[in-house]
Amino acid sequence: MKYLDEYRDEELARKIVDEIRRITTRPWVLMEVCGGQTHSIVKYGIDRLLPNAIELVHGPGCPVCVTSLEMIDKAHAIAQRPDVIFCSFGDMLRVPGSECDLLVLKSRGADIRIVYSPIDCLKIARANPDKKVVFFAIGFETTAPSNAMAVFQAKKQGIANFSVLVSHVLVPPSIASILQSPLNRVQGFLGPGHVCTVMGYREYEPLAERFKVPIVITGFEPLDILEGVLMTIRQLEAGSWRVENQYPRVVNREGNRVAQDLVNKVFEVCDRKWRGVGSIPKSGYKLRYDFKEHDAERIFEVKEIDTQEPARCISGLVLRGVKKPHDCACFGKECTPEHPFGATMVSAEGACAAYYAYGRHLEANPQTADVA
Numbered sequence: 001m002k003y004l005d006e007y008r009d010e011e012l013a014r015k016i017v018d019e020i021r022r023i024t025t026r027p028w029v030l031m032e033v034c035g036g037q038t039h040s041i042v043k044y045g046i047d048r049l050l051p052n053a054i055e056l057v058h059g060p061g062c063p064v065c066v067t068s069l070e071m072i073d074k075a076h077a078i079a080q081r082p083d084v085i086f087c088s089f090g091d092m093l094r095v096p097g098s099e100c101d102l103l104v105l106k107s108r109g110a111d112i113r114i115v116y117s118p119i120d121c122l123k124i125a126r127a128n129p130d131k132k133v134v135f136f137a138i139g140f141e142t143t144a145p146s147n148a149m150a151v152f153q154a155k156k157q158g159i160a161n162f163s164v165l166v167s168h169v170l171v172p173p174s175i176a177s178i179l180q181s182p183l184n185r186v187q188g189f190l191g192p193g194h195v196c197t198v199m200g201y202r203e204y205e206p207l208a209e210r211f212k213v214p215i216v217i218t219g220f221e222p223l224d225i226l227e228g229v230l231m232t233i234r235q236l237e238a239g240s241w242r243v244e245n246q247y248p249r250v251v252n253r254e255g256n257r258v259a260q261d262l263v264n265k266v267f268e269v270c271d272r273k274w275r276g277v278g279s280i281p282k283s284g285y286k287l288r289y290d291f292k293e294h295d296a297e298r299i300f301e302v303k304e305i306d307t308q309e310p311a312r313c314i315s316g317l318v319l320r321g322v323k324k325p326h327d328c329a330c331f332g333k334e335c336t337p338e339h340p341f342g343a344t345m346v347s348a349e350g351a352c353a354a355y356y357a358y359g360r361h362l363e364a365n366p367q368t369a370d371v372a
C-alpha cells in the first residue's frame, strides 16, 4: 500500500539497524514522546532490533493516559446531570475515574454519546435546544484546532447550549519537566510528529539548547522510528544537540499557522495537572475569557476534586521514562486493559497497554531488568 509499505521495508530497516550498530560506541537512553510511536515500537519489536546499548523509554504522549483523575471526575459529575448530553471520543469512555467510567454511567441512563469530531456536537446542540451539550475536549496540540473551531463556530452561530470541558496538554513543557527531574535518564528525544504537524518545531529549539539534548521530530512507521533513532544517536555520538526533522513529508518548522492562529484566538496557556505526574506549569490550554459562555467548568461549577492515583501504580514513572511496564508488580496481573489500574493501561496508546497487547506480559524483560 502506497505511503505505508515503503516505510515498512525489511531490507531498508536492516540497513538502518546496521548503521545504528556501527556508530554506537556507548549506552544511550532515548525517549519517544508519542503514544503512537510507542505502539509502533512494541508492535514491530523495534526496541529489540536495536543494539543492547540503546534503550528506548516511553514518554507522556498519550492524551487519554495523561488526562487527570480530577478532570475525569468533573466529566462524570457533568455527564450524570439529566439536562446534559455529554459527548466524547470513544477512547475516553473506559477511562476510570474515582468510582467508575463513562460507560458505566451510560449504562445507568446518562446521555453519553460518542462523536468523531467536536463539530458533530454543534449539530446535536441545534437538534436538542432543551439540553446542554458538552464535549470533552482532551488531547495535545494536535486536537486543539478542531476543538477551537467548534467553540469559535458555536459563538459565531449563537449556539448557547454548547460547551466544552477542556483538558488540553502541551508537549514542550512536559519534555522540560522530564529533563528537570532528578530521576531523569533521557539523553535524546524522538519528537512528536503529529503535534509538530500543527505547531511546527521552532518551540523545541530552545529546549534542545537549554538542556543540551538532541530532539529529532519523528514519524510513526517503523522506518521513520529507526531513522529517528539513527539521527539521534548520530548527534549523541558527535556531542551535538539540535532539533532535526525526520518527518519532512508532514512536518515543517513553522507548522500550520492558520490552525495556530485559531487555537490562540480561543485558548490561552495555563498550568495543567497530568494524570500520574502532577501539575506542570504552563502545560495546558484553557478557554479564553471571551469564550466563557462555552466553558463547561464555569457553567456547571464542578468543584476541584483531589483524587489520588492507586498507590501501587507506577504510571507516573512510566510516563516520565523512569520505569517500564515490566517494573510494575501489577502489570498483566491485577492490572490489564479489561481492568486498568492506572493511566498507561487505560488507553491503547499507553505504554502498559501496548506491552500487554503484544504479549510482553507473558515474558520477562531482560533489557530493563538491570536498568530500572
Ligand code: SF4
Pocket (backbone or CB within 6 Å): 312, 313, 314, 315, 318, 325, 328, 329, 330, 331, 332, 335, 336, 340, 341, 342, 343, 344, 345, 346, 352
Ligand atoms: S501496569 Fe497498571 S498499575 Fe502498573 S504502572 Fe501500568 S497502569 Fe499502573
